[in-house]
Amino acid sequence: MATPLDMGPRVFPRIPETFEHRGYERLSIRPCTPTIGAEIDAFDLGADHDDDTWSELRQALLEWKVLFFRDQDIDRDGHRRFAEHWGSLEQHPFYKYVHPDQSDVDVVRLAKDAVTGGHENEWHTDITWSATPSMGAVLRAVEVPDVGGDTLWADAGAAYDGLSDEVKARIDTLSAVHDWRFSFGLTMPEDAVEMLSEPFPAVEHPVVRVHPETGRRTIFVNPIFTQHIVGVEAQESAALLETLYRQMTRAEFQVRFRWTPGAVAFWDNRATQHYASSDYHPQPRVMDRISIAGDRPFGSATIA
Template sequence: MSQAAVLPETAAFSIAPLTPAIGAEISGIDLSRPTDAATRAVLREALLQWKVIFFRDQDITTEQHLAFARQFGELEVHPFAPHKEGYPEVLAITHNRERPGKENKWHSDVTWRECPSLGSVLRAVEVPDVGGDTLFSDMYAAYDGLSEEVKGKIDGAVAVHDFAHFRKLMEKAGKTPEEIKEMNRKYPMVEHPVVRTHPETGRKGIYVNIAFTQHIVGMEKAESDALLAHLYAQAAVPEYQCRFRWQKNSIAFWDNRACQHYAAADYWPAVRQMERVTIIGDRPY
């Protein structure tokens, strides 16, 4: 799909790719204003093609942030992460001297859900002068780059995903066994395909991540661990990546079904304050 193919004649904005494979910056659009059907279609096609799209200088309110994300689907409420007061759908992600950055692992958001997210819309409220970039990695390219031997092992395989990291945080915060048991009931471990077929593009991509995947079903632990380690490592290949340097009021909108991301934690003790809204997706297949 070419850039010209997705831009209607009336479009006043432009799409500039960051790399040949992933990431594009969109300029000439004001997200504080409602978008028409043609513009929404262009943005969705750009998201599908580039996996993550970026916008600069978007001085929008929380309500406008939510309204933009709702144009692409229903929004989720994260059951573990802190939210902005009065806005349960808005994750408040703040790091500073007392709270160093910790999202520096390659992952796709909330894969421990039965229906993980379609996409995430992240807005920069306050960012360091230098550092705090987010990297994104193309999981289509990662799958395509695997050997035929590895593809043969993982095509049709499923893996278990769990919110183990958040369970540990609950324990550390002093939650009772009953409270943790209730969360286990609400969000039991789920199985997702190791190789996901994107519901809109039909393309195959690696769909395991070091943050939430536990093991591959039906494999001995040693074999599962070794194979998962190999798959996790593919996200770190530079040819599959783009890197975004944040500015205040920048926005990133990424497709969790097609890419993984990594927030570089290289800015301590500076402040990095972000707000994220997440769009509910469907069950992977």
């Protein structure tokens, strides 16, 4: 029974029992926590791999949600080739509007320092304001601070499992509105916001997303992009969202990765949220990110 402070064990499965697990013969997997994050040792992202190896890697991604690879000697082309294996590459949807002269660039360089700042330090799933948020992303460390600049990921499935039955029953078939205009839209010139509002209107997604490959229910709201829950009084919507946001911040659902030069993280954006710690300025932190296109999320109402 929960104490008033809601302390106590949080032990949840890594993947649903229904997930068909074939074990690993090709990969050396070093778990970082019981449910999320694994380092894959001695794996060269730039090398050719056979089908069995790729298939184990997909299984590992579904099982651990974020995979880490150290000391990768790859350039942008190698980075791109690895990402292409998982689906079509996706530019940030705003990129072509902001950089019309570079409309086919799919590697986004994130160079954060004391001037540009680090503004990813809030829990979120990428691009949930789009009808089809990314399936995943591959992030490569180009230059890292001596200390700081870690990235944290949270297991949205274990976090859902850890909710009370009452909360689960309340949220399972609800949907929420996601909108970019109240987060990074606030930092953009008014005319740009107006221009982009038409191609990128607010969207609705299920509050509980069912993972399309594992069938697991996951928390799919985040404090950056989610505005409110549809068809629910404002006060209850705010209270439910607060409960879900707080749930995502529990340490038992998280993994924290300390970057080293050449390290690569590959995460399943359908199963996780992430947070980039903004604690390293004025040291530089330079990363290349490639996003992989995703599907339209669906909830349990769709499959019930």
